[in-house]
Amino acid sequence: MKSIKEVTIYDLAKKLNISAATVSRGLKDHPAVNKDTKQKIFDLAEELGYQTNKFASNLRKQKTHTIGVIVPRLNSLFMSSVLSGIEKVANNAGYNLIITQSFEKEEKEKTNARTMFNNRVDGLIVSLAYDTRKYTHFDPFIKKNIPLIFFDRVAEDTPSTQVLIDNFKAGFAATSHLIEQGCKNILHITGNLTRNVYRDRFNGYKKALEDNGIPYDEALLIINDLSEQAILDCLTNDVLKRENLPDGLFVVNDASAAFALTIFKEAGLKVPDDIAIVGFNNDLISRVTEPAITTIHYPGTEMGETLARIIVSHLEGDSDLKYTGTVILNTELMVRNSSLRIK
Numbered sequence: 035m036k037s038i039k040e041v042t043i044y045d046l047a048k049k050l051n052i053s054a055a056t057v058s059r060g061l062k063d064h065p066a067v068n069k070d071t072k073q074k075i076f077d078l079a080e081e082l083g084y085q086t087n088k089f090a091s092n093l094r095k096q097k098t099h100t101i102g103v104i105v106p107r108l109n110s111l112f113m114s115s116v117l118s119g120i121e122k123v124a125n126n127a128g129y130n131l132i133i134t135q136s137f138e139k140e141e142k143e144k145t146n147a148r149t150m151f152n153n154r155v156d157g158l159i160v161s162l163a164y165d166t167r168k169y170t171h172f173d174p175f176i177k178k179n180i181p182l183i184f185f186d187r188v189a190e191d192t193p194s195t196q197v198l199i200d201n202f203k204a205g206f207a208a209t210s211h212l213i214e215q216g217c218k219n220i221l222h223i224t225g226n227l228t229r230n231v232y233r234d235r236f237n238g239y240k241k242a243l244e245d246n247g248i249p250y251d252e253a254l255l256i257i258n259d260l261s262e263q264a265i266l267d268c269l270t271n272d273v274l275k276r277e278n279l280p281d282g283l284f285v286v287n288d289a290s291a292a293f294a295l296t297i298f299k300e301a302g303l304k305v306p307d308d309i310a311i312v313g314f315n316n317d318l319i320s321r322v323t324e325p326a327i328t329t330i331h332y333p334g335t336e337m338g339e340t341l342a343r344i345i346v347s348h349l350e351g352d353s354d355l356k357y358t359g360t361v362i363l364n365t366e367l368m369v370r371n372s373s374l375r376i377k
Contacts, residue, residue, distance in 0.1 A: 040085070041079075041082045041083055041084040041085075042084075043057045043058050043061070043084075045082065045084075046075060046078055046079060046082070046084060049078060049082075050071075050074055050075065050078060052071070056071070056075075057075055060072045060075035060076075061075060061076075061079065080148065080171070080174060083151075083173075083174040083177050083178055085151060085152055085154060085178075097156050097349070098153070098154050098155065098156055099128055099129050099130060099156065100129065100130050100131070100132055100153065100154075100155050100156060101120075101124055101129050101130070101131055101132070101155060101156060101157050101158070101159065101342075101345060101346075102131075102132045102133075102134075102150035102153070102155035102157070102158045102159065103117065103120060103131055103132070103133045103134070103158075103159045103160075104134050104135070104136060104143060104146045104147065104150070104158070104159070104160045104161070105117070105133070105134075105135050105136070105160075105161050106135065106136055106137070106138050106161055106162070106163050106164060106187070107135050107136075107137060107138060108133075108135045111315070111317040111318060111319075111334075112287075112315050112317065112332060112334045113161070113334075114334075115334030115335045115338065116161075116185070116186075116334045116335070116337050116338040116341070117131075117133060117338060118334075118335055118338060119334065119335040119336065119337060119338020119339040119340075119341070119342065120159065120338040120339070120341055120342045121338075121342075122338075122339065122342070123338075123339050123342030123343055123346065124342045124345075124346060127342075127346045127350070129156070129346060129349075132150065132153060132155060134146040134149065134150070136162075136163040136166075137163075138163045138164035138165065138259075139163055139164075139165060140163050140165050140166040140167060140168070142163070143162070143163045143166055143171070144171040147160075147171040147172060147174075147175075148171070151174050151175065151180075155180070156180070156181075156349050157180060157181040157182070157183070157345045157348070157349060158172075158175055158180060158181070158182050158183070159183050159184075159185065159341050159345065160172070160182070160183070160184050160185070160189075161184065161185050161186045161187045161188075162184070162187040162188065162189060162229065163187075164225065164226055164229065164259065165226065166189075167228070169189045169191065169192045172189065172192060172194075176192075176193060176194075181195075181345055181348050181349065181355050182194045182195075183195045183196070183197065183341055183344060183345055183355070184196050184197075185197040185198060185337060185341055186198055186231060186337070187229050187230060187231055188230055190230060194355075195344060195355045195359065195360070195361070196359075196360045196361070197337055197340050197341050197344070197360075197361045197363070198230070198231075198360070198361075198362065198363070199332060199333075199337075199362065199363050199364070199365045200234075200362055200365065201230065201231050201234035201235045201238065202234040202235070202237055202238040202241070203238060203365070204235060204238065204314070204330045204365045204367075205234065205235035205236065205237065205238025205239045205242075205284070206238035206239070206241055206242045207238070207330070207365075207367045208235075208238075208239070208284045208312045208314070208328075208330055208367065209222075209238065209239045209242035209243065209284055209312075210242045210245075210246070211312060211328065211367060211369065211373060212282040212284060212310055212312055212373060213242060213243075213246045213248065213282075214376070215282070215306070215310050215373055215374065215375040215376055216281075216375055216376070217281045217282030217310055217375075218248055218281065218282075219251075219254065219278065219279075219280045219281045219282065220239075220243070220248075220254060220280060220281070220282035220283070220284060221254050221256065221273065221280035221282065221283045221284070222236065222239050222254060222255050222256070222283075222284050222285070223256045223258070223260070223265070223268065223283070223284075223285040223286065223290060223294070224236055224255070224256070224257055224260075224285075224286045225257065225258070225259065225260050225286060226257070226259075227257060231286075232257075232286060235286055235314070236255070239284060254280060256268050256272075256273075260286070260287060260289075260290050262289075262293055265290050265293050265294055265297070266293070266297065269294060269297045269298075270297065270301075274297075274298075274301050279303075279308070279309070280309060281308070281309055281310065282309060282310045282311075282312075282373075283309055283310070283311045283312070284312045285311070285312075285313055285314070286313075286314045287313060287314050287315055287317075288313040288314060288315045288316070288317040288319050288320040288327060288329055289317065289319060290313070291311055291312070291313030291314070291320065291327050291329070291372075292313070292319045292320065292323050292327060294311065295311055295323055295325075295327065295372060296323075298311075305325060305372055306325070306371065306372055306373050306374060306375050307375065310328075310372065310373040310374075310375055311327060311328065311372040311373060312327075312328045312329065312330075312372070312373050313327045313328070313329040313330075313372075314329055314330045314332065315329060315330070315332045315334075316329045316330065316331040316332060316368055317329075320368075320370070321370075323372070325370065325371030325372045326370040326371055326372060327370055327372040328367070328368060328369050328370045328371075328372050328373035328374070329367075329368050329370070330365050330366070330367060330368070331365055331366040331367075331368050332365060333363050333364070333365070336363060337363055340361060340363065344361070
């Protein structure tokens, strides 16, 4: 395999027509270098795939035995289970993890990616932020042949391995179950439809309605950031004030489903008699509410273990990511009392 030449500060200095010392200071965010020059240095460094030399020069051709992981947020039971699965397999294979969260922001995700690159991770595992639109911050990894795997929320136009579930099938199953329980006016609360997970679940929802002869109603689709405040606002200020209340709710995570259940009960509605509810993820909260929430089991730990096995196998030379492509894991509808109208 042809070796890839390391980009140095001298390469950056030559292209920018400034001194190597200025480039070095700029990369360290030194106050002596003006803002515009710093930006030019950072932009060119990213474009050319420059990596900060934090290690001895003889480390350049060796492994660091670290795998980077970027997730949208750490305060998620699903993400915790994924990380647990990754760490179990990676640690057993002699790899450590560097874990960061984007806080659902593209700019933070870019910073995290740059940090991972400069720390010379052997591979990178990513689930995209809520508002990420461009994926160029992953180009340096692709150019340097650093293995890149996306999971759950994936970059569909980026050449990479992906591990996910069939969100269309899961959305179809959740909605079909509500219809089987007699629901015909089904509210769907979801996130940013440019993200594959939310778009595919929504398309499954629409297909289930279509297959059962129920017209799709735009008024029954609510898109927000799925925060508690967003759920509270859309239900109390909109849905509960409607003359024709929904008789079913399919919402794309269990935390939102549990909060919605509480709001409906406080408004005097009976679950599932007045409104049947289906969530998503099979988080612990779905099992401790009253009634317990019907949900889609999302195999987080299995996903994490799969991610780690794929990337470690590639790094150890046992397989090649070029031939892995997309891995689809199975899901399961977990039926509980929040949706059971027909006993």
